[in-house]
Amino acid sequence: MNETVAPGGAELRARAEIDLAAVRANVRALRERAPGAALMAVVKADGYGHGAVACARAAVEAGATWLGTATPQEALALRAPGAGVPDDVRIMCWLWTPGGPWREAVEAGLDVSLSGMWALREVIGAARLAGRPARVQLKADTGLGRGGCQPGDDWAELVAEALRAEAEGLLRVTGLWSHFACADEPGHPSVAAQLTRFREMVAYAERQGVDPEVRHIANSPATLTLPESHFDLVRPGIAMYGVSPSPEIGTPADFGLRPVMTLSAALALVKHVPGGHGVSYGHHYVTPGETTLGLVPLGYADGIPRHASSSGPVLVEGKWRTVAGRIAMDQFVVDLGGDEPGPGAEAVLFGPGDRGEPTAEDWAQAAGTIAYEIVTRIGSRVPRVYVNEEQGG
Numbered sequence: 173m174n175e176t177v178a179p180g181g182a183e184l185r186a187r188a189e190i191d192l193a194a195v196r197a198n199v200r201a202l203r204e205r206a207p208g209a210a211l212m213a214v215v216k217a218d219g220y221g222h223g224a225v226a227c228a229r230a231a232v233e234a235g236a237t238w239l240g241t242a243t244p245q246e247a248l249a250l251r252a253p254g255a256g257v258p259d260d261v262r263i264m265c266w267l268w269t270p271g272g273p274w275r276e277a278v279e280a281g282l283d284v285s286l287s288g289m290w291a292l293r294e295v296i297g298a299a300r301l302a303g304r305p306a307r308v309q310l311k312a313d314t315g316l317g318r319g320g321c322q323p324g325d326d327w328a329e330l331v332a333e334a335l336r337a338e339a340e341g342l343l344r345v346t347g348l349w350s351h352f353a354c355a356d357e358p359g360h361p362s363v364a365a366q367l368t369r370f371r372e373m374v375a376y377a378e379r380q381g382v383d384p385e386v387r388h389i390a391n392s393p394a395t396l397t398l399p400e401s402h403f404d405l406v407r408p409g410i411a412m413y414g415v416s417p418s419p420e421i422g423t424p425a426d427f428g429l430r431p432v433m434t435l436s437a438a439l440a441l442v443k444h445v446p447g448g449h450g451v452s453y454g455h456h457y458v459t460p461g462e463t464t465l466g467l468v469p470l471g472y473a474d475g476i477p478r479h480a481s482s483s484g485p486v487l488v489e490g491k492w493r494t495v496a497g498r499i500a501m502d503q504f505v506v507d508l509g510g511d512e513p514g515p516g517a518e519a520v521l522f523g524p525g526d527r528g529e530p531t532a533e534d535w536a537q538a539a540g541t542i543a544y545e546i547v548t549r550i551g552s553r554v555p556r557v558y559v560n561e562e563q564g565g
């Protein structure tokens with residue numbers, strides 16, 4: 173058995189390499205798709221697992237003038253002094269629950285999304301305490317059936333009360349916005365229906381006197397494929413990380429996008445085993461003959477989906493290997509077919525694909541999920557290693 177530690181300095185158990193030049197290039201590519209609109213880089217969920225602050229900064233360097241998050245805590249972290257996000261970059265967050273923190277959000281100058289009257293009342297209270305007007309964006313449910321205010325009486329009431337508060341100097345309605353249900357399914361009838369509804373709800377609010385800075389509805393698939401949805405601002409998330417919103421609409425390369433994350437690990441063990449040897453919990457894999465097994469020190473606690481047991485692909489020494497048996501909490505095994513890479517040899521789970529490695533999409537297919545989930549769930553135990561941090565890289 174070759175016990176030499178593989179060259180290449182595999183000093184980390186595992187790493188998620190984050191290519192910030194790819195973030196910048198992807199944001200530029202997205203801006204070219206929507207030349208008449210500003211761009212909000214969506215960096216919720218720690219930048220879809222890539223690191224919110226680093227990706228936000230890279231996106232801003234490439235021309236994003238807005239940042240978007242789900243929770244107010246995520247947005248406040250981007251406003252923190254050390255984050256290095258310029259003050260003139262607007263930050264919006266949309267997932268609120270009673271209690272806020274509304275006042276902190278108002279004081280930080282965040283754009284806060286309101287879907288209903290309870291939230292309007294809370295933000296008005298916070299604006300009074302803060303002694304400054306809140307920046308609010310009214311969210312319309314144009315058909316997603318998730319967040320957002322229903323059209324009709326609910327929308328009329330929200331618009332009227334927001335205008336009343338605006339007249340009192342307690343807030344400014346900076347945006348009118350919505351979110352698609354099926355933009356990743358081109359031609360889905362809900363897309364046109366939502367656009368019509370959005371135009372109607374915006375027109376209603378504007379007739380009542382709302383004068384928003386931005387109207388927006390486009391996520392990544394809409395930014396890439398639906399120019400009529402771009403309005404004043406596009407809000408791509410997954411595409412800025414170089415992942416296609418859906419294989420049906422195209423690969424990242426089809427849109428000039430480059431995957432940002434490369435997930436790799438150093439093999440923790442390589443050993444010979446006889447044929448008929450059960451592998452990992454449950455013995456769902458049994459070696460078909462004498463072979464070598466490689467131990468990959470990543471598991472479902474690191475976000476490797478257990479559903480990809482016996483199917484997830486890994487590149488080791490230029491060859492695709494498949495997860496052998498169950499993915500455990502911290503580790504899984506690949507059958508190396510008799511090859512003997514040294515312990516420490518690199519196992520690449522996914523990356524851009526240039527070196528022949530699988531992509532996040534390959535893992536999504538292996539696990540029966542979407543690539544969003546693959547990148548977003550990579551756990552905090554896996555260090556993010558940033559490359560090309562300097563602009564020009």
Ligand SMILES: Cc1ncc(COP(=O)(O)O)c(C=O)c1O
Nearest residue numbers: 214351391392407408409410411
């Ligand atoms: C409100 C909102 N806007 C934009 C996005 C970005 O979506 P995508 O990652 O598909 O571009 C999301 C993410 O789900 C979202 O929740």
